[in-house]
Each structure stands twice: as C-alpha cells, then as structure tokens.
Amino acid sequence: MKIQVAILDSRIAPEEERHLTLRGFRVITLPAFSRLSEAVASHPDMLIAKVGNEYISYADYSEEASYVFSDLSLLLRGTGARFHLTSDEVGAEYPRDVGLNALLMGNKLFCRVASASKALIEQAKAHGLKIIDVKQGYPACTVLKLSDKAAITADCGMAKALATEGVRVTLISEGHISLPPYEHGFIGGAGEVCKNQLYFFGDPSTHPDFKKIKAAAESEGLTIVPLSNGTLRDLGGIIFTEGNID
Secondary structure, X not given: OEEEEEEEEOOOOHHHHHHHHHOOEEEEEEOOOOOOOHHXXXXXXXXXXXXXXXXXXXXXXXXXXXXXXXXXXXXXXXXXXXXXXXXXXXXXXXXXXXXXXXXXXXXXXXXXXXXXOHHHHHHHHHOOOEEEEOOOOOHHHHEEEEEOOEEEEOOHHHHHHHHHOOOEEEEOOOOOEEOOOOOOOOHHHHEEEEOOEEEEOOOHHHOOOHHHHHHHHHHOOOEEEEOOOOOXXXXXXXXXXXXXXX
C-alpha cells in the first residue's frame, strides 16, 4: 500500500506532528547530527538531499541515526529509491555545514558549488540537471519553493539568481521567523509544499508580508495549512516523499 512520508526535524511540536499524521502522513523525525551546530543539527535540508529518487546523506550521520535510515529503507522499498552516503567532512562552521543544502527547481539545482558535496553534484549531473552556482550557501533555507517556476525569498541574491533562470520570485522582508539562538530564521525552512498544500511551522499570518505570501501561494493553486499557532519557525523544511507498507 502506498503511503505519504514526511521527514522532519525531531524538534517538531507535538501538535504539528499530530496534524501531519491526521492528514495521512507517516512522520519520520531526524535526530541531531553531532557534527552540525545545535540550531540546525536535525534540519532535513542540512542532512538529506533528494535528487529524483536518489537520497544523499552523510555516512557519519547514517551511523549516528542508523534506526532512521533503517526505517526509511523499509518505507521506501519498492519505490526505486537509492541511498548515497558521502564521506565528506562536516563541521559546525560555515561552509563545512552546507554540503547538502541545495535548491532543486525543475531541471535546475541551485547551490554553492565550492561547498557542495561531490555526491550531490554527481547525482545532479547524472540526472541531467543544470547546476546554478550561487553565492548563498543555504539556498534551501532561504528559498521557499512553491512550484518549479515560483518561489518566495527574502534573499535578494537568490531572488536575482532565480529570476535569471525564469522563476517567478516573491520578495519578502527579512526576519519574523524563529531560529534560536540566531536573530531569525528563513522562509525556506519554515514551510514546504506537498501536492496542493503549503504547510507552515507556525502561522504565516503573523508575518508582516503575509498578504504577499498568500497571493503567491494562491497564484500556484496552493492552500496554506498552518501546522501550529504563533510565529513561523525555521525547522529546515520537510522532505515529502512516497513510500510503501505491506
């Protein structure tokens, strides 16, 4: 039987996990990776990159979180999914932490090539993706993908890079998204699209540019679904995928 899987930061609030479960998702939470800084150590967009049906992660992390990779292997069996574990050195300080942080938009992969994992670049090339080299080391954090042709960001550099590649960009103000102990988090880590739903950690109506966010979402046929109340929180987004259970 096919199921919908949601891979998330283990610090997701109970109410957020409950809402996803009630909507039919099998929730898999990621524990912290000891090599990364505490704030982002369990963020999906820092730990797993997905290109097509290929999942790329760190070999050291797969050892620390072996039960998670065992669960994922079981849930994704029969789907053609394959795991690639890279031995890249990982550190808590930038840019040693951004090897898997990349933004996939249609047939284009936006990343800071100098810092990107070789395994990620190899898979991108194997899938015929156009690799767009950007200065921003955290493109997946800073950009909320609405569709292959539309996105929201507060990062002017990413907005320019996306627009150059034909992406419709909605530019919002910086901040108003929680990511302790930093001053603020980013819109790409605060939400994710699955089918025609745009899920948010927190309530996007608390953001001063909510009208712009809502208009951009509705223009792509998306319905906004707040998973909890209060200020938006950056939890590294969600990796939505399809699995199987017997």
